[in-house]
Amino acid sequence: MVAIDYYFGTISPYAYLAGTRLEEIAAKHGATITYKPVDLLALFGRTGGIPPAQRHVSRQEYRAQELTRQARKLGMEFNLKPAHFPTNMAPSSYAIIAAQKAGGGDLGKLCHSILRACWAEEKDVADDAVIRDCLQGAGFDPGLVDSGLLVGAETYAANLEEAVERGVFGAPFYITPDDQRFWGQDRLEDLDAHLAGMRG
Template sequence: MADIDYFFATLSPYAYLAGDRLERIAAKHGATIAYKPLDLLALFSRTGGIALPDRHPSRLEYRAIELKRQAKKLNMPFNLKPAHWPTNMAPSAYAVIAAQSAGGGDLGGLVQSFLRGCWAEEKDIADDAVIRDCLQAAGFDPALADSGLLQGAETYARNLDEAVERGVFGVPFYLTSDGHRFWGQDRLADLDLHLSEAGA
């Protein structure tokens, strides 16, 4: 079992804003990460969340303010209305699943490249060429984009079921092996503190 189970969606702006902080925290504590991409819209429907188009205007307005505020605070480029959003999350999620199974590359870097591609680089992360480029840049075989599609689909669905069973209701969501839960990129410092205390 991994020290940190990381539930995320490859289109989540909040997962994008996490940058590489999870990976740096894990390295600091010698912790392992299991990457678990899932279908965020399906997660919302199963846990009482509200899809973006159905939210009250005041919530949408605050979301826009907060995303821009957090991006500025973190000094990260950010486009509130990217050219290719929303798009199909499944192909990039399948690529992450295949890469995790294959090993040998920078999995955190792959996840971040998909998120950055959407929210900062105006790329369509459902496009096969984009997926292949991201795989190659992270040190994986680009052919992983074509292999393991059945396994990817099965794991993607299983990740959603597991998330619901374990109390996940949004992304990014971090669960530690001792049962502690942290929701949101703005809780990474709390995750870091917990790992420090657990290892003391």
């Protein structure tokens, strides 16, 4: 079975715009997904990137136009300037890591609900109450917010190191077992085609 490694940040607008298409593509090809939340700001610093707020105004203006266009194209609710952005990605990332280890729920739904909370629902995804709601809504024990802290912190740090080593520099970022790398929600069609070739 083909395994896709998925690197993302829990406040990445482009990861939000990916919706559930990765999960649909994986199901289509009988592939599995390993979710690897990373500290995007640290990743940018390690790989030559710059946080959005520090970018030249021309890049900020283009980002604003492109995000709005993509959301409209995809028919997704989207707030360009959400009330709680940026916010600490660690708590929600720890919860996803703990949920992946615990099993029993829908991990794709959990990730998307956290991203949606930030970009469409004006919620703070660093807030334990928000994370608990997302966990419960995706079929996981909301208590993972508290019980998953230690393993979450260790894995979150390890994910960053692994991402840097494997050539990840942004989000969403997908890597296949043959080290084909796909950056951005607008490359999901290419990932789909590649997986079809691997099966064929």
